[in-house]
Amino acid sequence: MLTCRSVWRKLAPLARPSSAVCRQSARRAGLNNGRIPTCVPAAHMSTGPAGGGADNVKYALMVGAACIGGLTYAYLTVKGDQQRYQERITEIASRSSKTATEEPAPIQSEPPAAEVAETEAVSEPEPEAAPSPEEPSPPAPEEEVLSPEAEAAAPSETTAPPPVDSTPASLKVPSHAPYLLIGGGTASFAAARSIRARDPGARVLIVTDELDLPYMRPPLSKELWFSDDPSVTETLRFKQWNGKERSIYFQPSSFYVNPEELDRAENGGVAVLTGKKVVHMDVRGNKVKLDDDSEISYDKCLIATGGVPRNLQVIERAGEEVMKKTTLFRKVEDFKELDKVSRSIKSITIIGGGFLGSELACALGRRSAESDLEVVQMFPEKGNMGKVLPEYLSNWTTEKVKREGVKIISEALVKSVTCKDDKLEIQLKDGRSVTTDHIVAAVGLEPNVDLAKSAGLEVDSDFGGFRVNAELQARSNIWVAGDAACFYDIRLGRRRVEHHDHAVVSGRLAGENMSGASKPYWHQSMFWSDLGPDVGYEAIGIVDSSLPTVGVFAKATANDTPRAATEKSGTGIRSESETEDTAMSPVASVTPALPVNHKDEYGKGVIFYLRDKVVVGIILWNVFNRMPIARKIIKDGEEHADLNEVAKLFNIHED
């Protein structure tokens, strides 16, 4: 088959100076693989079938002879190729170390016929049949020719096993991984751990375009900023709630196996291939191609490509000067850069009022207490976390963020950003403008579905990301987890979640399913956020401020309100109705305390988010250690007549 197709291709150019005889002889040679119609050029039609006349006969004979000669020649060439290839393979197999970077030149130095644009299937394995150190280095041009050929061949070839499994062009890349995980983030690591736990001796290969080993993201916008250690940007260590220090990296490098040694490792292991990007996925052939043209075949594959921070169009269009002063925050290097920048500038503006924007604003705001850094946060909503928290709570939170030293500009829509005198000028649509030194854009995440096209995987139009089923499967041997997965949640419906715990839960689930389980997404993941010393919350489920909510808060007791303070001193605020009276009294300064009392009473409580009267989301507001109860309520999916009764389960008055 290989030979036939390759020969046919070689034949094609020869067939072009057309004739019916040529075509017929090709057919007779058994090359009827459907290629014929495409290869028969229009020119053929114009000559028509060989008709009568001695001239025609002679002509036909000549062409026929040429064809047969070409066929024979091609056959010999291919045979020679194969022979040399086999020799090469045995040589490589016996070799113990690889150091080469050369392409197998001699094999490629076939006459031009072999290097025709239509790639032979045989030449395709050659780039993979890599290079031996003893081979003479090939002339550069041949390498050039080789790559486009290899590229052309790769998508269409599903050739016999040996060529594909041979040693790849680049040194460190294994050619086959039973478990291939694309992406080196939280979901990928969780899956790797899951697979290793369940499949003894499993060989797991993680391929990531980052240069870092798998690490946790939450500390990048929280704990790392509060560290007292001046070298924190190097060590990337932080203190946990229990006082213990740890690194953001899930495991030190000694945990992982070297990618080259993965095949030989006695008990398997997890190998991480850093700095390599998967650019193409061949689902039919069960293999992927990296940006260095090497290929890795797999038995099971996980796509955990996460996402890329979104940017504002106005910034993208504003030009390079502006882009240089803008940070899109996501990775370790972004943290390092922002830390450095924030120490040397006077003013920084964060665009975006969600989790990341608010956390960074608070972190930088706290830093501004020691330096004279001005921290501005602007967003289109009315208050921080406006899309998550109900309005009253969002407003309350915004006040808290302001107290962290952040200047908040709400209901702000950016119209344009320009660079003037080395400063950025942000023009808002309502006319306001802000002058600042640096911008951090925290306006959302674009899930990375680059591989969807080549892999032929479905992308969800509502939520973005790869569309997978309840078991996180995209195809029978392809799973997707983490930020990039739009999955079916049996309880809450189809969704895509961009939180750390979800990456852990979905990664673990994908790993379980990759190693034989068939479990759907069931254990609901949670998320959390801290905004300064007064606001810490944990949440679970669908927490969308557009849903109707019921919030149950612990009423501040009479003892700890400003009201108590004033009553003790004899002034007379007793009830709401007296507010106006007291406004006139000498203790007028304390009167705002009454309405403010209610504002301040969101000290702790629980907020239920409802959809069709069923609780689909819960926020535990400054109330901790109760997540299992919240999870249970969501899992039950029941209609509760009185949510106050449900709130009782949380015992919010206790610590």
Next chain:
Amino acid sequence: MSYCRQEGKDRIIFVTKEDHEAPSNAELIADDPNDPYEEQGLILPNGDINWNCPCLGGMASGPCGSQFKEAFSCFHYSQEEVKGSECIDNFRNMQECMQRYPELYPQEEDKASSNSDSASAAPSDNSALSSESDSPPATSEVSSDSTSPPDVQTAS
């Protein structure tokens, strides 16, 4: 005396401690301990060890994973009077392996003797990937991974 307010679609209720003293009459559905979808603890319903339990951290999946599995399996199924007494070799193998990776398995006393030690030997492992509510492991020994959210809060 609880106080209730409505702001548009959002309802706000303030309750005092006394308001919440009476036990709740909210009905929750009884859990099925054998639900295959649920996250399992350290020991599965059929008696096997759940190697994927978050409570084990990276013990079963790291470089010494297979040694750990052998040792712990031997211990778990041991019927001897002194449980695990026939597993000394397995534990020694495990310890030798762990000594080769001091970064991953910070050396602690008596690692060979009990599971709790080995499980707590990798605390960083546990907390890093502890999905918030890891079902409490059936054996009381393994307690390193608590279900407390603050653990998850910062460590995750």
